[in-house]
Amino acid sequence: MANTECQYKSWDGSKICREPAWQGSTEGLCIFHDNSKEKNLNLFRKKLARKLKQEDYNFRGYCFPETVDFADHIFSREVDFEEAIFSSSANFSNSTFSTRVNFAGTTFFDRANFLNTTFSGGAYFAGATFFGGGNFVGSVFSGGAYFAGATFFGGAYFSGTTFSGGAHFARGSFSGGAYFSGAVFSNRAGFSKANFSEEAEFMGAKFSGDAHFLSATFHKWARFEEARFSDTTDFVKAEFMGDTSFWKARFEKSVDLQMATFAKNVSFLDTTFGDEILFEGSKFMHNTGEDPMASALLEKSYRNVKNALLERGNYSTAGEFYYREMEARRSRTSRTNWLWMTLYKWLCGYGEKPQRVVLISLAVILMSAFVFLFNGITLFGESDAAKIDYSILALRPTWQLLEDFLSTLYYSSITFSHLSQPTIAPAGGLARATVAVEGFLGIFLIILLAVVTARKMIRQ
Known part of the structure; x- marks a missing residue:
């Protein structure tokens, strides 16, 4: 007797689907797991509506052939979208996930909209792929938010999002812009080895727990203006390839920037340091601005860090920032002073060498x-x-x-x-x-x- 049960297998090789095989499937898959273009959309919609009515939220590996709208839906039980494929846009705006939700390995070929969504339990998006970007603006993650290894080819929008549990974005790839302005991280925030190909905005973000950007790479604008870091902050080996701004940022505890690389302009203007500052081994490739005004701001920025280091008795690193401060000043001074400062630089490194x-x-x-x-x-x-x-x-x-x-x-x-x-x-x-x-x-x-x-x- 022929096997009429769905032949779908999960990533570990186990069969997980009890649905009957759809007669139009050449691979013995059910209407949910079949990914052919000839899929019976009416049958798919009918059976999906039945599952939602029965509060059966097991969608693992499902292939959604058209736009799906879960807006304002309350998922009262555990939800599983692991390995699911959304061929068109997916709308979860204003929906509520009362318990654990799993989107690990899910693929969104169009925009994934989670605007003002509530995640009461753990939310797992590890390894998910967002080809059309993901919008999580105003959402609330009461449990942990797990985006480790997730890939955003479109923009990643988390402005105003609240992460009450840990926020885990380690090894995440942001090919579009990454927008975390005004986000609230009440617990640990992990962005270690994350790759930001476009602008990364954390303006006004609040980090109540420790924040980790170990070996993260920022290819363009990295903006942390007016961000507040209440616990230890780690930028060790981070690479800032574009302009970087910590204007009016506040570090209440130690900040570690050892072996970090700043390839272009960096601003620490009006930045507040409350505890230890570590810059050992860091590289600043660009000590002058594109114009006198930019150089003046850069000079003030380096002076601010120098004074903060002097207050903490870190004279060696303070001397390095004094050198950068003088370089910025030399680039915008008059021709006569420029000649004298150039001589001073080559003779003794502005007194630091x-x-x-x-x-x-x-x-x-x-x-x-x-x-x-x-x-x-x-x-x-x-x-x-x-x-x-x-x-x-x-x-x-x-x-x-x-x-x-x-x-x-x-x-x-x-x-x-x-x-x-x-x-x-x-x-x-x-x-x-x-x-x-x-x-x-x-x-x-x-x-x-x-x-x-x-x-x-x-x-x-």
Whole structure:
């Protein structure tokens, strides 16, 4: 006897459907699971209405061939749409899910509308695909909201949404815009490894629990203006490839931005930090604005972070933000000041990089030694004098050449540091000019190194 029961199997290979096979199905599937274009729509509607009337909410793997409207419906029992396929739009606006609802692995080929929907139990959308975007504006998730691994090819609209339980969007993919402005996260908010291909807006969002954006990628605008983070916040290894704004954001506890990358402009203007701030290993690729006004805002933004770090005694990281602040200022200053600030930058990194003074000093000593080697110095002995004066064209690598170069290097060093050495003297006009210039540079660079080093030591 032929098997007339639906042959649909779930992802784990188990048969879960007791519906009779539809005679028009070539695969032995019921009217709900069959996905052929010749599907009997009238029969589908009739049987679907019967299930709703009986409060039978098992729709696992169902193929909805046309627009379905569940608006204002109250689902009083557990609902299962796992692996379901909505070929057209699906409307759940103002509906209520009284207990657990499962949309895991569900595919929405058109707009999925959950406007002002109430989820009283856990809502599972893990691995769901929204080709036409998903609208959850004004919805309330009283239990956990599980969107881990979900894909939004259209916009993801969660503005004004309330997440009373945890909100889990880890590894989520947002190919359209992601809009969470005004959303309320009363518990943990997880966006670790999420990928935002378009703008990501969290303006005015409230995070009462800990917020995690570990290794999240923001390809365009990332906007957290006036967002409030009441617990620990994690942006470790996050990548901000577009402009980023934390204007007037408030971090009441620690915020961790270690190893984060900011590829374009970032604003911390009027941002409030209530606890520890971690920026170790973070990268800022763009320290100047596109115009003087943008650079001025960037300068104020970096100054705000610098001052917050100084208040917490994190002088090393504060110095990095001081450097960025000066870079932004240099980009918008007058030509004369720009030249002076550029010199200040390359000499000592605006006072934050004393190692540059050391390297420049070594370069001056080395270059002067070469000048002395080829333009002559005189070594006075007890009974005679020897002159070191090589010609570039007749130069040959010998041990004597090495010994003479070490002598010129020694003379260059004592000239730079203004130590007296009466047994050595410049032999030519260029050598004497080099002594004067190197002596001046030596005084200047030694004083500069002392000032910069003392400034950093006193501050730390």
